[in-house]
Amino acid sequence: MTLLQTRDLKAFYGDFQALFGIDLALAAGETVAIIGANGAGKTTLLRSVSGIIANAPEAVTLEGRPIGALAAPEVVALGIAMVPEGRKLFASLSVEENLLIGRYGRDVAGPWTLDSVYGLFPVLKERRNVPATALSGGQQQMVAIGRALMSNPRVLLCDEISLGLAPVVIRDIYAAFPRIRESGAAIVIVEQDIGQALRVAERVYCMMEGRVTLSGRPGELSREAIHAAYFGVHA
Amino acid sequence: MPPISGCMRDAPWPEDDGMSWLDTVVQGVLLGGLYALFAAGLSLVFGIMRLVNLAHGDLIVLAAYLILVLVTALGLNPFVAALVAMPIMFAAGWALQRLVLNRTLGDDILPPLLVTFGLSIVIQNALLEGFSADSRRIYAGGIETASLAIGPVNVGVMPLLTLASAVLAIVALNQLFYRTSLGRAFRATSDDPVTAGLMGIRPNRIFAQATGVAMVVVTIAALYLGTRANFDPATGPSRLIYAFEAVIIGGLGSLWGTLAGGIIIGVAQTVGAAVNPEWQILAGHVAFLAVLLARPRGLFPRAVD
Numbered sequence: 001m002t003l004l005q006t007r008d009l010k011a012f013y014g015d016f017q018a019l020f021g022i023d024l025a026l027a028a029g030e031t032v033a034i035i036g037a038n039g040a041g042k043t044t045l046l047r048s049v050s051g052i053i054a055n056a057p058e059a060v061t062l063e064g065r066p067i068g069a070l071a072a073p074e075v076v077a078l079g080i081a082m083v084p085e086g087r088k089l090f091a092s093l094s095v096e097e098n099l100l101i102g103r104y105g106r107d108v109a110g111p112w113t114l115d116s117v118y119g120l121f122p123v124l125k126e127r128r129n130v131p132a133t134a135l136s137g138g139q140q141q142m143v144a145i146g147r148a149l150m151s152n153p154r155v156l157l158c159d160e161i162s163l164g165l166a167p168v169v170i171r172d173i174y175a176a177f178p179r180i181r182e183s184g185a186a187i188v189i190v191e192q193d194i195g196q197a198l199r200v201a202e203r204v205y206c207m208m209e210g211r212v213t214l215s216g217r218p219g220e221l222s223r224e225a226i227h228a229a230y231f232g233v234h235a
Numbered sequence: 236m237p238p239i240s241g242c243m244r245d246a247p248w249p250e251d252d253g254m255s256w257l258d259t260v261v262q263g264v265l266l267g268g269l270y271a272l273f274a275a276g277l278s279l280v281f282g283i284m285r286l287v288n289l290a291h292g293d294l295i296v297l298a299a300y301l302i303l304v305l306v307t308a309l310g311l312n313p314f315v316a317a318l319v320a321m322p323i324m325f326a327a328g329w330a331l332q333r334l335v336l337n338r339t340l341g342d343d344i345l346p347p348l349l350v351t352f353g354l355s356i357v358i359q360n361a362l363l364e365g366f367s368a369d370s371r372r373i374y375a376g377g378i379e380t381a382s383l384a385i386g387p388v389n390v391g392v393m394p395l396l397t398l399a400s401a402v403l404a405i406v407a408l409n410q411l412f413y414r415t416s417l418g419r420a421f422r423a424t425s426d427d428p429v430t431a432g433l434m435g436i437r438p439n440r441i442f443a444q445a446t447g448v449a450m451v452v453v454t455i456a457a458l459y460l461g462t463r464a465n466f467d468p469a470t471g472p473s474r475l476i477y478a479f480e481a482v483i484i485g486g487l488g489s490l491w492g493t494l495a496g497g498i499i500i501g502v503a504q505t506v507g508a509a510v511n512p513e514w515q516i517l518a519g520h521v522a523f524l525a526v527l528l529a530r531p532r533g534l535f536p537r538a539v540d
């Protein structure tokens with residue numbers, strides 16, 4: 001059953017068109033990765049779904065309901081939470097306050113509470129009263145993921161969570177994803193790290209210059225096909 | 236020994252030097268409480284939405300007239316009238332933010348300055364139209380002249396209440412800021428309104444509530460402004476400058492800093508006046524500049540800007 005869908009999604013920054021009709025579907029509980037080079041439109045796609053960028057109402061649907069024109073706070077309330085690129089933690093808030101504010105717009109019962117987020121990332125509990133931006137990059141990313149989980153989302157959008165982090169730290173963070181998936185959330189992961197994306201996702205979309213150039217299951221996609229879709233050259 | 240009368244005019248209170256200076260400083264601290272009340276609302280609004288409200292002083296005067304009307308028309312005690320005025324001013328602040336000021340916020344800092352400057356003129360002239368230019372005063376039934384002997388110093392009951400109210404208001408605002416969900420939303424929105432939106436926070440609503448809260452503090456300030464001295468429709472801007480100075484030397488966004496700033500200006504003014512009555516206002520401004528020279532970001536700047 002399709003939970004989230006985009007249909008002919010177009011996005012603009014002023015006169016500049018960033019997305020040229022994206023068709024994407026996400027089933028309940030599914031994990032999908034979106035890969036592509038810088039400027040491919042991955043972040044724009046997530047910003048459109050999360051309501052930071054307004055679109056035509058029908059361009060994004062949640063269980064058939066048009067949500068493309070809704071603003072970010074309304075989208076969160078429906079159960080779509082985002083881990084933004086660069087983490088974007090609130091500097092004036094402690095680690096725990098950053099987590100708590102994650103349920104400001106959607107305070108519903110579910111698997112994710114302060115305790116279960118601390119269970120997922122125990123290091124955060126030790127540092128709960130520290131200003132969030134005083135943590136290491138990896139720990140900050142854990143706060144950003146935990147903050148999004150606090151709303152018990154049906155869809156979790158993760159934008160470039162490996163950006164700027166050491167490989168060992170990235171591995172630690174991705175180790176949490178099976179448990180996030182078990183909680184029932186569908187996950188969209190935007191990554192430049194193709195290997196990571198292929199390991200964690202059930203399906204992959206590859207984007208280039210604002211268009212989807214390839215999609216399929218990781219095992220069914222050849223390296224050459226991904227290369228071509230990613231860089232636009234035939235190796 | 237004959238009295239040395241020639242020297243008496245130069246030195247202030249040579250008959251009892253130490254005690255008089257103590258008295259002067261105490262009066263200055265109490266005056267600082269009033270300035271802190273003027274400034275707390277300004278500090279709150281600036282801290283959350285980076286909005287410099289040039290009409291803040293006029294809003295205090297507007298609230299003073301509202302209390303005056305409640306006192307004269309309904310025969311209320313001024314303190315009760317202020318309690319009645321608080322929700323009215325909260326609603327007025329909420330509506331002002333939703334209908335007017337939110338539309339001025341953005342990357343450009345000029346529109347809010349221009350709009351609140353215009354609002355200042357509108358309020359002054361509306362009050363002039365409604366209440367004439369006569370100076371008015373809120374009578375509090377004799378409590379204005381009551382005083383208490385605290386140790387060697389006599390302090391007025393109203394100035395004492397003013398300082399106590401300022402401290403209470405700042406404690407309450409800090410509790411709101413650091414202990415409640417709304418306070419977290421205030422701080423998050425101040426940090427990053429776009430990401431706050433991803434948390435389900437609607438910045439425009441948060442700003443409206445913040446301005447509403449600021450107007451409640453404005454109402455408290457108005458009560459003490461109106462009972463302490465005469466006011467007229469043009470009183471606002473001269474009060475605004477002390478509020479600005481208190482906010483800036485306290486460190487932008489820090490409420491305790493705002494109280495400290497108010498007290499520094501209050502003490503500087505009373506000490507200046509004790510040395511020479513002509514120096515009262517000047518001494519406050521000099522203290523402001525001196526603190527800025529030593530600490531350009533104020534005494535207690537917030538860790539992040």
